[in-house]
Amino acid sequence: MPQIFPKALNPIAKMLILAAPLLAGGAGVTGAAFYRSSYATGLGETPAQPVAFSHAHHVGQLGIHCVYCHTSVESSGFANIPPTKTCMNCHQQIWQGADLLEPVRNSYKEDKPIEWARVHNLPHYAYFNHSIHVAKGVGCATCHGRLDQMNLTRQNSTLLMEWCIACHRAPEKHLRPKSEVFNMQYDPSTSAKWTAEDFGYNGTLAGKPHPALSDPAVYDAEKKEFKDRPTSQKDLGLFLKDHYNVRDAVTLTNCSMCHR
Numbered sequence: 001m002p003q004i005f006p007k008a009l010n011p012i013a014k015m016l017i018l019a020a021p022l023l024a025g026g027a028g029v030t031g032a033a034f035y036r037s038s039y040a041t042g043l044g045e046t047p048a049q050p051v052a053f054s055h056a057h058h059v060g061q062l063g064i065h066c067v068y069c070h071t072s073v074e075s076s077g078f079a080n081i082p083p084t085k086t087c088m089n090c091h092q093q094i095w096q097g098a099d100l101l102e103p104v105r106n107s108y109k110e111d112k113p114i115e116w117a118r119v120h121n122l123p124h125y126a127y128f129n130h131s132i133h134v135a136k137g138v139g140c141a142t143c144h145g146r147l148d149q150m151n152l153t154r155q156n157s158t159l160l161m162e163w164c165i166a167c168h169r170a171p172e173k174h175l176r177p178k179s180e181v182f183n184m185q186y187d188p189s190t191s192a193k194w195t196a197e198d199f200g201y202n203g204t205l206a207g208k209p210h211p212a213l214s215d216p217a218v219y220d221a222e223k224k225e226f227k228d229r230p231t232s233q234k235d236l237g238l239f240l241k242d243h244y245n246v247r248d249a250v251t252l253t254n255c256s257m258c259h260r
């Protein structure tokens with residue numbers, strides 16, 4: 001059988017064989033970097049909106065509570081976008097002639113909702129429930145960032161599966177008292193003393209009197225305050241993880257938790 005390739009190509013063939021693993025590895029690293037890049041995840045993106053709504057102004061300066069607009073966040077799987085009527089509760093009286101709010105006025109007159117662009121857009125195959133996270137003491141800022149400092153709302157997290165799993169493996173890093181869930185300036189080391197109600201005790205745990213509330217060294221029954229509360233996120237998170245009955249890491253990272 002005649003030789004197809006000349007011997008001069010042998011060194012080139014050897015180089016290609018040696019280079020193949022390097023090229024494959026480089027392609028894998030490049031693909032992983034792209035997968036985690038802001039270009040692919042949308043991290044830091046600020047989608048164009050029909051109205052330049054500023055959380056920094058409404059939340060940070062005016063102090064409007066999250067639930068005033070997102071009324072379903074504590075009781076539903078989704079945090080609703082407020083209807084135009086909610087905006088007009090104030091803007092019938094203030095800035096009623098501003099050009100910036102023309103789309104809001106038109107929406108109200110025509111009874112057509114404003115088509116906002118979704119900022120945090122999870123894949124359709126991933127299940128996320130806002131209410132259970134709020135009920136377990138996960139603050140808004142944990143996922144959405146310091147909205148009270150954002151003039152225009154941007155995506156604060158990658159929303160990748162590895163980001164969700166990292167939190168589910170160690171939820172104590174993010175838990176806070178339920179009374180502080182909507183507090184954008186929350187700091188576990190400087191917050192005021194918390195009462196039993198702040199922790200959601202209401203005097204009981206799973207229907208039984210809570211042992212901590214009967215210990216005078218831990219709890220001041222007259223003032224309804226804990227005497228020596230945790231002040232570090234680590235200690236506080238472990239404390240809340242126990243008393244909010246947050247599930248173990250194995251259960252929280254089960255595939256069916258998010259893929260249903």
